[in-house]
Amino acid sequence: MIAQTLFDRLWSTHEVLRRDDGASLLWVDRHLVHEGSHHAFGKLAARKLPVARPDLTIAVSDHYVPTRDRHEGGANDTIRRMITTLAQNAGAHGIRHFGLFDPRQGIVHVTGPEQGLTLPGLMVVCGDSHTSTHGAFGAYAFGIGATEVAHVLATQTLWQVRPKQMRLTFTGALPLGVTAKDMALHWIAKLGSDGARGHVVEYAGSAVEKLTMEERMTLCNLSIEGGAKCGIIAPDETTITYVKGRPFAPKGDDWQSALNAWSKLRTDPDAQFDREFEIDAGTIAPTVTWGIVPEQAAPISSRVPLNASVEALHYMGLKRGDMLAGLPIDEVFIGSCTNARIEDLRAAAAVLSGRKAKVPGTVSAGSMLVKRMAEAEGLDRTFIDAGLDWVDAGCSMCVGMNGDQVASGQRCASTTNRNFRGRQGPGARTHLMSPAMAAAAAVTGKLTDVRDLVPEGAIHKVGAA
């Protein structure tokens, strides 16, 4: 038998048919939609088509939802219309909807896994590029555009050309205080924002195996920032322990047959990849971005590169050779589908505990269930006592669509995924980093190596090790 990769197995399970020209029609197990899917519902309405499988379609309100004064339903009429349109479309088509006032509402890439809707071996699509998050479970999960969303709504299938495959092996172990966010920014800085373009990336190696599910989600979430089609990690005991007992996870006989199917989801030892890279996890340091694309990232102890692009320097208000550590910031944002799960909030709180933030900031949990869990643990008190705003769940200041924005010219230490120009608001200057690093920046008011702030005995609380 020919050796197979994890991805080969996922692909063949979902291939309904293959055309002579090489395009394959794939079956979709979970289709996640959000307020931004209005274009696709509009296309469906224009053709008077029903949703083929409302049972496999899940709507979550996240991109436009207010994180403050939720009872008002949105920051303005346009935003309120976006939120109610999703509720109407979900209602009209009989689609499950985690809406504005559902206690399970959250960012779609937090809610899906949290509810057990995301499982190993599934194909998951959503009109959002960070759908790559779900690959952490060994699912084939990627973002699609509105025309494709309409196609999936109408047929529960998607035409795809088979992507190439790349394996990224992280050997060794992460140093204390270094996180999955740093692993991601590190590889993207090495290979570039389009380094994995056209490829599925399988993350492997001892440092990946040691990651918790939440850390794996952070790593897979950022796959798209390296240009990858998606990221995947083979499911193991960590995965199964996370999934078991979640509301929508299989039960009884289905659970047993799922376990049997999932045990086969791995890459054979002699399977071939189109490209292979190996990174020693022990060489990774806390990493921050200094520019306007995620590849413009460097260890906190370094300087803005001497060959930095003029465009990036001009937008970010930096000079070549500027030290990254010590760069004053105006604001902090802890949130997003990248880094707003409970472990992220715990890591940030461990740094902020008993301290005051020197700059204003916002902490937005990834879901309302994460928010409640954090409150039960008293993390909310830590953030509030430090002087930060503790707000409801949504995409919030990662993309600014709900009105939560960074003002023009302001510098924000952010746990989000994109430092693109204008991403957090027109003229906003974004520095991406881990939750612990963002918390450290809040405490000192400047970019700071979290390892200088937290005693060695407590550093295990801020990152994998």
Next chain:
Amino acid sequence: MAGWTAHTGQAVALPMAGIDTDQLLPARFMSTPRGEGYGHFLLYDMRFGEDGEPRPAFPLNKYSDVSIIVAGRNFGGGSSREAAVYGLVDYGVRAVIAPSFGDIFASNAVNNGLLPAAVTDADSEALLASLGEGARKLTVSLDTCQIQMGDRAVPFALDPVWRTKLLEGWDDIDLTASHAATISAFTQRDQSERSWAYLRAQGDEPR
């Protein structure tokens, strides 16, 4: 969507790398219904100053009838927003020529009849240099997968599946409907083999 085989039009250079979809179509415009048109929002923060006035030096403000854009590597990376393609198409752009494209952007482009023509780094640099800050007529041909500029022909790469789709102007939903029997047979078998992967209907679930 109508198929097409060749297009001749005015081309300008946007020589920077990594023009992401947040630049192509800033998020704050995405709640606009498609029927109102997205052309005005294209590259909004590059075309217009904070005061809303056009930046006179920006190529799309200097020349009026642009339908081809030549750009740097990794054009359209980032967000999956198809609105980035709506901005280009509604503005009148028919082809973007660059060394590489974001995967989701390229797929969205083809779904809207917009050609993402991938050229080599060397050809990209030559095209950008010869356009400079000016504009000139180019022809892109799906027939030959070539860009014609004066007497110079530059090849571009395009997945054969996408090429056919642009040529034929296929609608995927109609195409898929013709395979309904195959899909139905697949799901019957799959649902019995992978019952764990399916969900109960709404309202019929444990809470």
